[in-house]
Amino acid sequence: MTTLFTILFDGVAYGMLLFVLACGLAVTLGLMNFVNLAHGAFAMAGGYICAVLVNNSGWPFFAALPLAFVTAAAIGVLLERTLYRHLYTRSHLDQVLFTIGLTFMSVAAVDYIMGSSRIFIKLPAALEGQFDLFGVGVGRYRLMIIVICGLLTLALQLILSKTRFGSRLRAAVDDPRVASGLGINVPQVFAFTFAFGCGLAGLGGALSAEILGLDPYFPLKFMIYFLIVVTVGGSSSITGPFLASLLLGIGDVAGKYYVPKMGPFVIYTIMIVILIWRPNGLFGRAAAR
Amino acid sequence: MSIRSHILLAAGAAAAILALTPAYAQETVKIGLILPMTGGQASTGKQIDNAVKLYMQQNGDTVAGKKIEVILKDDAAVPDNTKRLAQELIVNDKVNFIAGFGVTPAALAAAPLATQGKVPEIVMAAGTSIITERSPYIVRTSFTLAQSCTIIGDWAAKNGIKKVATLTSDYAPGNDALNFFKQNFTAGGGEIVEEVKVPLQNPDFAPFLQRMKDSKPDAVFVFVPAGQGGNFMKQYAERGLDKAGIKVIGPGDVMDDDLLNGMGDAALGTVTAHLYSAAHPSAANKEFVAAYKKAFNQRPGFMAVGGYDGIRLIYEALKKTGGKTDGDALIAAMKGMKWESPRGPISIDPETRDIVQNIYIRKVEKVDGELYNVEFATFEAVKDSGKTKK
Numbered sequence: 001m002t003t004l005f006t007i008l009f010d011g012v013a014y015g016m017l018l019f020v021l022a023c024g025l026a027v028t029l030g031l032m033n034f035v036n037l038a039h040g041a042f043a044m045a046g047g048y049i050c051a052v053l054v055n056n057s058g059w060p061f062f063a064a065l066p067l068a069f070v071t072a073a074a075i076g077v078l079l080e081r082t083l084y085r086h087l088y089t090r091s092h093l094d095q096v097l098f099t100i101g102l103t104f105m106s107v108a109a110v111d112y113i114m115g116s117s118r119i120f121i122k123l124p125a126a127l128e129g130q131f132d133l134f135g136v137g138v139g140r141y142r143l144m145i146i147v148i149c150g151l152l153t154l155a156l157q158l159i160l161s162k163t164r165f166g167s168r169l170r171a172a173v174d175d176p177r178v179a180s181g182l183g184i185n186v187p188q189v190f191a192f193t194f195a196f197g198c199g200l201a202g203l204g205g206a207l208s209a210e211i212l213g214l215d216p217y218f219p220l221k222f223m224i225y226f227l228i229v230v231t232v233g234g235s236s237s238i239t240g241p242f243l244a245s246l247l248l249g250i251g252d253v254a255g256k257y258y259v260p261k262m263g264p265f266v267i268y269t270i271m272i273v274i275l276i277w278r279p280n281g282l283f284g285r286a287a288a289r
Numbered sequence: 290m291s292i293r294s295h296i297l298l299a300a301g302a303a304a305a306i307l308a309l310t311p312a313y314a315q316e317t318v319k320i321g322l323i324l325p326m327t328g329g330q331a332s333t334g335k336q337i338d339n340a341v342k343l344y345m346q347q348n349g350d351t352v353a354g355k356k357i358e359v360i361l362k363d364d365a366a367v368p369d370n371t372k373r374l375a376q377e378l379i380v381n382d383k384v385n386f387i388a389g390f391g392v393t394p395a396a397l398a399a400a401p402l403a404t405q406g407k408v409p410e411i412v413m414a415a416g417t418s419i420i421t422e423r424s425p426y427i428v429r430t431s432f433t434l435a436q437s438c439t440i441i442g443d444w445a446a447k448n449g450i451k452k453v454a455t456l457t458s459d460y461a462p463g464n465d466a467l468n469f470f471k472q473n474f475t476a477g478g479g480e481i482v483e484e485v486k487v488p489l490q491n492p493d494f495a496p497f498l499q500r501m502k503d504s505k506p507d508a509v510f511v512f513v514p515a516g517q518g519g520n521f522m523k524q525y526a527e528r529g530l531d532k533a534g535i536k537v538i539g540p541g542d543v544m545d546d547d548l549l550n551g552m553g554d555a556a557l558g559t560v561t562a563h564l565y566s567a568a569h570p571s572a573a574n575k576e577f578v579a580a581y582k583k584a585f586n587q588r589p590g591f592m593a594v595g596g597y598d599g600i601r602l603i604y605e606a607l608k609k610t611g612g613k614t615d616g617d618a619l620i621a622a623m624k625g626m627k628w629e630s631p632r633g634p635i636s637i638d639p640e641t642r643d644i645v646q647n648i649y650i651r652k653v654e655k656v657d658g659e660l661y662n663v664e665f666a667t668f669e670a671v672k673d674s675g676k677t678k679k
Contacts, residue, residue, distance in 0.1 A: 003503060010495045108327075116331035118516040120523065120551050130529050137499075139527050211493055213520045217329060221490060256496035264488040 002135035007257050008250060013142035015249020016149035017211060019242050021204035021222065022229035023156065024197030030235025031173050032190060034084070035092050038099040039201055039226055040219030041106035046072040046202025047214045048114060051121045061124050065206055072202020076195040084194065085187065103219045111216040118215040121206070145207055152200075156238050169193055228267065232274050234281025244282055318355045318385050318607060318614055320600075321378030323399070325366035325391040329516070332547060333391040334363070337413050337596030339585050344600045347580065352604050353612035360384065366391050368398035375399040379406040385614040386411060386603055389596075393417040393461065400424040407616035409606075409623070413599040414592050417465060418675030421643045426616060428623050428642045430602055430635075431595035432564045434462055435675030437540035438469035438512075440648045440668050441562035445508065445538055446477025453538075454483035454506040456497055456521075458513045463489075466512035466540055469675065474510075482506050489514070494524045501535070502528060508536040511543055518543035519552045526555035536560060541662065544653060546590040549660045556660055559653045564646050565591040565632040566662035577631035591632075598630045598644075602637070636670075643673045 025039040046068035053059040053067060083102075087095050127144060130137045160166040171179040172186045180186045205218070212222065225248075233244030248267055255266025274282060322341060324334035338361060350357045360382055364370040371390070378384045379402055387403060388411035390396035396415040400423035403410035412420055412429040421427045445453065453474060457463040463486065471481060483504035485497050491513075501509050509530070513521055525537065541563020549556060567578050567588045577597065581589040589597075602623055607614075609622035624639040635646040648671045651662035 003499070006499060007496065010499070014493055014495070111327060111331065116327070116329065117547065118519055118551070120519055120553070122553070129527060137528065141527065210523065211495075211520075213517065215329075215516065253493070253496045257500055260485045260487075260497065260500065264491075 002137075005136040006138075007254050009136060009138060010142065011250030011253035012246060013139070013145050013249070014211070014253055015246040016146050017204065017208050018225060018229055018249055019245035020149050020152060020200060021208060022226040022245065023153075023238060023241055024200040024204075025226045026230050026233065026235055026238065026241040027193060027197040027200075029230055030237075030241075031169065032088075032193060033173070034088060034194075035095040036084075036099050036197075037096060037223060038102040038106065038219065039197075040221075040223050041103050042072045042076060042198040042201040043205030043208070043222070044106065044110060044214070044216070044218040045075055045205065046199075047121075047205035047209045047218065048110060048119075049202070050206035051119050051209060051214060054121050055119070061121065061127070064121075065203060068206035069199040069203040072205070073195040073199030076198025077191060080191050080194045085191070088190070103223070106219060107216050114216065116216055118213050119209075120214070121209045123210060141210055145211075148207065152203075153238065153242055160238060165189075165192075228271050230281075232271050232281055234278075234283040237283055240281055240283030316355055317358050318352070318612075319378075319382060320357065320359045320386045320388055320603060321375065321382065321384035322359050322361045322389045323364050323371055323374050323378070323387060323395070324361065324389040325395075326361070326363035328365040328367075329514075330366040330391045332515070333414050333592045334389075336547070336590055336593040337389060337391075337599075339581065339587075340589065340593040340596035341600045343581060343584055344597055344604075346584070348604060352607045353610075355607065355612045357604075364391075364395055366395060368394040371395040372398040372402070375402045379408055384408065386619075388599055388603070389413055390415045393420060396420045396427070397423055400427060403427060409603075409616055409619050411599045411602060413595040417462060418673055421641050422676065425642075426620055428602065428620065428637060429644050430599040430637075432591070432644065432646070433673040433675055434465045434512075434540060435469045435673050436646070436648055436671050437542075437562045437564065438466045439473045439674055440671060441510075441538055441540060441560075441650070442470040442473030442479075443477055444560075444562060444650050444666070445510075446474050446479040450479065450507045450536070450538070452480050452482045452506045453508050453510050454485070454501045454504050455481060455510040456485050456487060456494075456501060456513075457511070458489050458491070458517070459486040460489050462514075463512050465675070467510075470510055487513070491517070494521055495528070498524055498528045498530060502530050502533060505533075506535060508538045511537060511539045513543060515542055515545055515548065518545070519548055522552045522555045522559070531555070531558070541566075541591065541651065544651075544662055545592075546588045546662070548590075549653065549662070552660070554655075554660075556653045557655065560650060561662065562648050562650050562668075563591060563662070564648060565594045566649065566651050566664055568651075568656065568661035568663050569632060569649070570664070571629075571631070571633065573629055574631040589631075594630065594632050598628075598632075598635065601628065601630075602626065633667075634670075638672060641673065641676055643676075645670050645672050647671065 028034050028036045049071045050064045050068040053064040127141045130139045168184050172189045176186045233241030251270045252267045326334040362374040390412050391414045393415045396412050403426040404424040410427045416434050418433045457467045537559040541561040546567040606619045606622040610618045627636040633647045648668045649664040650666040651664045654663045
């Protein structure tokens with residue numbers, strides 16, 4: 001019985017991690033209707049920035065995390081202003097080709113600068129190991145992931161539904177022409193949203209290095225996971241990808257524990273079943289545009 | 290002089306240069322070095338390239354009156370690339386050796402070309418047993434998985450490890466490692482209590498490790514591709530398998546010298562069987578490690594040693610043939626060759642053209658603040674036991 005809870009705990013932590021990594025993509029893909037396959041590159045950037053700060057410059061881990069967010073967001077703004085905004089009105093195929101090209105460039109660039117070996121972030125001792133909670137093994141690092149990601153999800157949901165910025169963003173997405181007629185600076189809203197999504201990816205990258213590992217192939221290796229989360233969750237809200245991440249995280253971990261022979265296929269099976277049942281994802285609406 | 294005579298003179302000079310070129314070409318021995326210099330296997334390529342450069346710095350680039358020229362090509366560990374590059378090297382560049390080969394499929398892809406062109410293929414990294422059987426022109430200076438996995442199986446059974454759970458990556462080398470280990474470990478009276486094959490692209494070991502923990506073995510046998518070893522060890526410690534008294538054993542790939550320090554103290558106490566450790570206590574190795582560190586600011590790993598011995602094999606074979614580059618003569622010269630490598634005494638098995646070497650049992654310990662695989666037992670002159678043709 002306690003094993004069941006340990007598995008559940010690990011699954012939730014893994015799911016939360018998937019969510020932080022993928023929710024930026026849910027925002028660009030779902031809210032801005034832009035296919036950004038280079039999303040993983042921003043995650044990788046966050047991971048490497050955190051690793052360099054902690055390992056080489058001796059920063060404390062918790063100070064490096066926000067910086068991973070900020071730097072990834074800054075790179076996001078830069079690219080959005082110079083490159084991405086020209087593609088908002090282009091076809092999805094153009095967007096896919098452009099962003100996948102960007103992904104390959106990021107892989108080559110990181111390989112050149114940082115080398116191809118896998119690197120690890122030196123964690124503070126307080127985050128290492130497990131402690132025992134009523135017989136359930138609770139990993140300290142995984143617990144931290146759950147706490148950080150839980151708070152983040154709550155904040156995101158509030159920003160989108162309760163703040164002025166949230167309503168501006170939703171208006172800009174639903175009808176950019178009318179929104180700009182009402183005095184909303186649509187390009188600015190989009191730039192900010194895009195940067196925020198990249199920042200989240202950066203933070204996710206920094207958090208995931210310990211569990212998923214960090215090497216120059218990160219954006220390609222995990223692209224499929226980001227896409228599954230967004231596909232299963234649907235892209236009209238934050239709740240959808242959040243529940244999808246949890247479902248997939250728990251499903252993946254439990255599948256690998258209970259039926260290791262089937263392990264890697266559980267996550268795909270879940271996806272296929274959900275998409276047959278609800279083709280637009282758990283919380284999807286029929287395509288708006 | 291008329292314009293006509295100018296042209297004649299120029300043509301004459303050109304003809305003279307052309308006539309000289311083949312004579313010059315004969316004085317050069319070309320080695321086509323095909324390595325993964327980019328992609329997931331790039332660290333293998335870099336180590337071997339470094340080692341070849343180091344050997345040539347130390348021993349000069351002339352052997353038996355011939356100049357050695359290395360042409361480096363990057364195949365990114367994709368066998369299609371390897372095949373194309375090997376063909377170009379043999380047909381256009383007229384190389385006398387092809388060498389390198391980071392992964393088994395790459396070494397196999399080049400094998401038919403080596404046979405057709407009668408060009409010796411020196412395998413410096415790839416580790417599946419069958420490779421040397423695919424062409425009479427293949428010689429290997431790296432290792433085979435069977436060498437280290439059978440030894441660790443024997444050692445575990447004789448050293449108080451009764452129950453073992455295995456965790457191996459689900460691809461050909463992983464399955465090889467598992468089978469060779471299992472065969473010797475169970476023959477020695479050991480029992481496999483849990484057998485898990487993890488997907489090659491596995492992000493998170495948590496559920497598999499939990500399964501390992503729950504099956505309560507004496508030790509976990511692990512083989513995952515280089516690079517994932519660090520993830521595995523970190524999560525192994527996070528889950529408290531070390532505190533539960535479960536040891537980690539395996540072939541030494543997981544504990545390669547260039548990854549070891551990145552793993553942190555989680556790796557302490559891991560027992561592996563392998564051909565090389567940067568901490569091997571011989572004069573030849575101390576010199577090699579010092580020179581390598583000085584030149585590349587890094588520790589050499591077992592891949593570097595495979596490359597270092599590979600280029601040495603080429604040098605020695607050329608010395609024996611007096612600089613003759615006939616493929617059959619070179620292969621004949623290599624068979625049975627013996628020397629003292631940084632890893633210890635090695636030789637080329639005259640029957641299989643595969644390497645015969647000592648396999649060491651090592652334990653990860655802290656030496657001068659750095660992690661090293663410290664050798665404590667030696668199995669001498671181990672041949673590859675995985676050949677299908679006996």
